[in-house]
Amino acid sequence: MKIAMVGSGYVGLVSGACFADFGHEVVCIDKDQAKIDRLHAGVMPIYEPGLEALVETNVKGGRLSFTTSLADGISGADAIFIAVGTPSRRGDGHADLTFVYEVAREVGENLAGDAVIVTKSTVPVGTGDEVERIIRDTGTRHRISVVSNPEFLREGAAIGDFKRPDRIVIGAEDDFGREVMREVYRPLYLNESPILFTSRRTSELIKYAANAFLATKITFINEMADLCEKVGANVQDVSRGIGMDNRIGSKFLHAGPGYGGSCFPKDTLALLKTAEDYDSPTRIVEAVVKVNDSRKRAMGRKVVDALGGVDAARGKKAALLGLTFKPNTDDMRDSPAIAVAQTLMDAGVAVAAYDPEGMEQARPLLPEVTMCDDPYAAIAGADVVVIVTEWDAFRALDLKRVKELANAPLLVDLRNIYNPDDMAAAGFTYLSVGRG
Numbered sequence: 539m540k541i542a543m544v545g546s547g548y549v550g551l552v553s554g555a556c557f558a559d560f561g562h563e564v565v566c567i568d569k570d571q572a573k574i575d576r577l578h579a580g581v582m583p584i585y586e587p588g589l590e591a592l593v594e595t596n597v598k599g600g601r602l603s604f605t606t607s608l609a610d611g612i613s614g615a616d617a618i619f620i621a622v623g624t625p626s627r628r629g630d631g632h633a634d635l636t637f638v639y640e641v642a643r644e645v646g647e648n649l650a651g652d653a654v655i656v657t658k659s660t661v662p663v664g665t666g667d668e669v670e671r672i673i674r675d676t677g678t679r680h681r682i683s684v685v686s687n688p689e690f691l692r693e694g695a696a697i698g699d700f701k702r703p704d705r706i707v708i709g710a711e712d713d714f715g716r717e718v719m720r721e722v723y724r725p726l727y728l729n730e731s732p733i734l735f736t737s738r739r740t741s742e743l744i745k746y747a748a749n750a751f752l753a754t755k756i757t758f759i760n761e762m763a764d765l766c767e768k769v770g771a772n773v774q775d776v777s778r779g780i781g782m783d784n785r786i787g788s789k790f791l792h793a794g795p796g797y798g799g800s801c802f803p804k805d806t807l808a809l810l811k812t813a814e815d816y817d818s819p820t821r822i823v824e825a826v827v828k829v830n831d832s833r834k835r836a837m838g839r840k841v842v843d844a845l846g847g848v849d850a851a852r853g854k855k856a857a858l859l860g861l862t863f864k865p866n867t868d869d870m871r872d873s874p875a876i877a878v879a880q881t882l883m884d885a886g887v888a889v890a891a892y893d894p895e896g897m898e899q900a901r902p903l904l905p906e907v908t909m910c911d912d913p914y915a916a917i918a919g920a921d922v923v924v925i926v927t928e929w930d931a932f933r934a935l936d937l938k939r940v941k942e943l944a945n946a947p948l949l950v951d952l953r954n955i956y957n958p959d960d961m962a963a964a965g966f967t968y969l970s971v972g973r974g
């Protein structure tokens with residue numbers, strides 16, 4: 539199979555490299571000349587474990603190539619994936635589909651043979667219909683089928699998620715679309731990954747419903763964590779206690795500072811907009827968005843309280859360990875760390891920080907934060923140490939050294955990676971989430 543991947547960002551690059559690894563011939567296309575030049579030189583535009591090696595092997599094997607020319611890239615392709623960004627539109631939260639529609643038009647104008655066009659970008663219900671209309675309006679004489687195939691890749695685990703998916707969702711309206719997609723995913727099908735064929739609109743909605751449900755699960759356990767603190771219960775045990783019920787499931791029940799990242803915040807907002815447009819309110823998701831937004835600053839206030847309240851906190855120093863929205867990524871989008879740092883600085887607390895991969899992206903977002911070369915440099919002279927992201931590097935801090943370097947043995951752990959008894963034994967005043 540020949541596959542063209544339009545958009546060589548996170549989703550396009552990971553998907554393209556994985557398809558090539560399955561033996562397909564893949565061309566990744568991107569308008570950004572600098573990005574394509576870097577890819578030719580083997581430099582990845584994002585940090586994702588295993589991606590560089592995967593790209594290198596498949597480029598060497600002649601199965602993966604890069605180009606800025608859409609016309610060249612899609613020539614002879616059986617399947618053309620659209621994997622460009624769909625950011626939140628300024629002002630109203632709608633997904634901005636400008637890039638998707640631009641690509642659709644260009645694909646239609648440059649089609650040189652029959653092809654299945656696949657939207658992999660997360661797009662609101664009905665986008666496939668519009669993509670089809672745009673392509674047909676270009677007057678192409680070739681047979682096309684427009685298919686929806688959402689991605690469910692987690693940053694930091696994207697290659698594993700692609701190669702061993704819980705399921706593959708394909709929304710197609712005709713046999714041509716279904717047959718080509720079956721071929722595209724045949725290697726995974728042989729691995730017994732279930733493929734769910736649905737209508738195109740259903741498939742588009744599945745993506746939003748999945749992310750909204752996961753965001754709801756996290757927000758639910760975060761509220762339970764607050765309640766645990768009030769009633770003197772332990773949220774980790776609550777998670778275990780409810781997660782062992784198969785109907786609930788144990789995953790995505792870790793209480794923390796609120797969800798962030800490139801998907802959940804954007805996709806929940808876009809779902810709310812769709813629900814509003816169709817006059818079918820999704821009140822649960824509305825509440826999730828509000829609760830999660832306010833939680834991020836609340837975590838900053840928790841640290842201010844730990845410092846003795848607003849008056850006592852002024853002029854003190856906090857060390858933030860971890861800035862990215864989760865570990866194993868350099869992605870800062872909607873990271874709770876931003877609100878935590880901002881709330882602290884608003885209260886007159888100086889902030890120093892360290893993150894293993896995210897500092898370059900964090901710098902422009904948090905210009906007043908002092909970025910340090912290692913965790914201990916951030917901790918030196920700090921009145922409170924705050925674990926914001928659960929990078930492995932923070933799971934086994936040298937606690938003796940932390941105590942020596944810090945101004946006070948006060949640690950706020952927003953990811954519950956330490957054991958309260960161990961911390962007490964090590965002489966720390968230790969605050970975590972939902973372990974009252």
Ligand code: UDX
Pocket residue numbers: 689690691692693694749752756789790791792793794795796797798799800801802863864
């Ligand atoms: C998510 C979805 O998991 C993926 O299927 C989708 O395609 C894209 O969005 P990602 O944004 O990479 O992936 O991160 P994920 O691992 O899902 O975490 C999202 C946020 O939720 C992070 O901020 C994380 O820290 C938080 N989270 C996750 C929790 O606070 N508790 C949990 O139990 C799980």
